[in-house]
Amino acid sequence: MGIYQKLGLKQVINASGKMTALGASAVAPSVAQAMGDAAMDYVEMSELMLAAGQHIAAATGAEDGCPTSGAAAGIAISVAAAITGTHLSLIERLPCSEGLKNKIVIQKGHAVHFGAPVQQMIALGGGRAVEAGSANHVEEAHLREAIDEQTAALLYVKSHHSIQKGMQSLETMIRIGREQGIPVIVDAAAEEDLRRFLAKGADLVIYSGGKAIGGPTSGFIAGRAPLIAACHAQYKGIGRAMKVGKEAIVGLLTALQQYDPENQDASWQRTRVEWLAGELGSIAGVTANIVQDEAGRAIYRVQVRMDEQVTGRTAQELVRLLEQGDPAIFTRNHAINTGVFAFDPRPFHAGQEKIIAARMKELLEKRKEGE
Numbered sequence: 579m580g581i582y583q584k585l586g587l588k589q590v591i592n593a594s595g596k597m598t599a600l601g602a603s604a605v606a607p608s609v610a611q612a613m614g615d616a617a618m619d620y621v622e623m624s625e626l627m628l629a630a631g632q633h634i635a636a637a638t639g640a641e642d643g644c645p646t647s648g649a650a651a652g653i654a655i656s657v658a659a660a661i662t663g664t665h666l667s668l669i670e671r672l673p674c675s676e677g678l679k680n681k682i683v684i685q686k687g688h689a690v691h692f693g694a695p696v697q698q699m700i701a702l703g704g705g706r707a708v709e710a711g712s713a714n715h716v717e718e719a720h721l722r723e724a725i726d727e728q729t730a731a732l733l734y735v736k737s738h739h740s741i742q743k744g745m746q747s748l749e750t751m752i753r754i755g756r757e758q759g760i761p762v763i764v765d766a767a768a769e770e771d772l773r774r775f776l777a778k779g780a781d782l783v784i785y786s787g788g789k790a791i792g793g794p795t796s797g798f799i800a801g802r803a804p805l806i807a808a809c810h811a812q813y814k815g816i817g818r819a820m821k822v823g824k825e826a827i828v829g830l831l832t833a834l835q836q837y838d839p840e841n842q843d844a845s846w847q848r849t850r851v852e853w854l855a856g857e858l859g860s861i862a863g864v865t866a867n868i869v870q871d872e873a874g875r876a877i878y879r880v881q882v883r884m885d886e887q888v889t890g891r892t893a894q895e896l897v898r899l900l901e902q903g904d905p906a907i908f909t910r911n912h913a914i915n916t917g918v919f920a921f922d923p924r925p926f927h928a929g930q931e932k933i934i935a936a937r938m939k940e941l942l943e944k945r946k947e948g949e
């Protein structure tokens with residue numbers, strides 16, 4: 579019996595990808611082992627935090643790094659760092675930042691909800707979000723005009739949640755930031771490339787530990803040494819409410835050491851995906867295709883379309899029934915409004931594709947037999 583079933587919870591088969599709502603990542607055995615070892619011993623936390631920063635720097639090419647409880651905390655702590663520096667009395671005053679340089683300029687199409695609003699994380703760090711331009715149209719002038727003597731930082735959100743068209747590039751924001759002597763912070767929570775934004779000249783870049791990297795619930799900030807020192811210093815203030823444990827730090831560092839975005843072994847994914855596509859394609863009224871990730875990553879998924887006349891169910895109904903079953907099966911539903919959904923094989927445990935195929939047949943073929 580699984581650990582969650584002992585708590586009376588349903589088993590979950592995750593075919594949707596890295597979803598915070600499903601616990602983000604299931605870590606590798608080596609990461610879990612490292613976390614267990616860390617949990618069973620003591621360490622000087624301040625030393626661990628600084629050592630972790632050096633490991634983060636090595637993995638990202640940054641001058642220094644700072645672990646966080648997640649990327650959301652990373653936004654709040656980065657904003658706080660830009661406002662207070664290492665000034666202890668100011669750090670202890672946050673999130674009240676009256677009278678301080680506290681404006682954070684963000685393009686309106688980047689003021690998104692990732693599970694909570696980005697602007698709220700800015701506010702937690704004592705920042706006042708100033709939204710430049712319109713949701714689907716921002717010009718360089720909008721950004722320049724949003725900046726004044728009270729501006730503490732510019733924030734760029736690199737995410738599928740952001741509006742992709744009509745925004746100004748990160749390069750433009752970095753150029754403006756340089757000219758005006760204002761730091762540029764990048765929220766790159768789910769990004770795979772740990773070096774690109776720093777190499778472009780971003781001052782602080784924020785990642786989630788549980789997304790692309792496949793680590794435990796955690797996160798980190800990488801960037802320029804003086805700003806990172808100011809991030810570390812926030813743990814004497816608002817950071818205390820976002821404390822990251824020794825187990826999570828060690829799990830994050832272990833996952834970072836093993837992480838290689840260039841060399842993700844996709845061959846076992848393909849075997850499972852091919853088998854699953856064959857099984858689902860044999861169900862009357864179901865078309866199952868193997869499609870590569872929209873962003874061109876080496877991820878192959880089974881995309882499913884249904885002929886409602888034959889199956890007697892819409893894709894939406896089927897997805898809901900899969901989620902309500904036991905085990906509960908969660909699919910990738912970004913395009914469900916067009917009647918298409920997909921199975922993502924990356925989070926599968928051995929043999930779970932067999933459970934999925936059996937459940938799909940049960941829901942669709944039984945129906946046909948007049949249920």
Ligand SMILES: *Cc1c(COP(=O)(O)O)cnc(C)c1O
Nearest residue numbers: 648649650692737767768786797
């Ligand atoms: C997921 C996400 C976050 C929050 O990350 P956590 O590690 O869950 O705190 C922040 N910003 C964006 C764009 C995200 O996708």
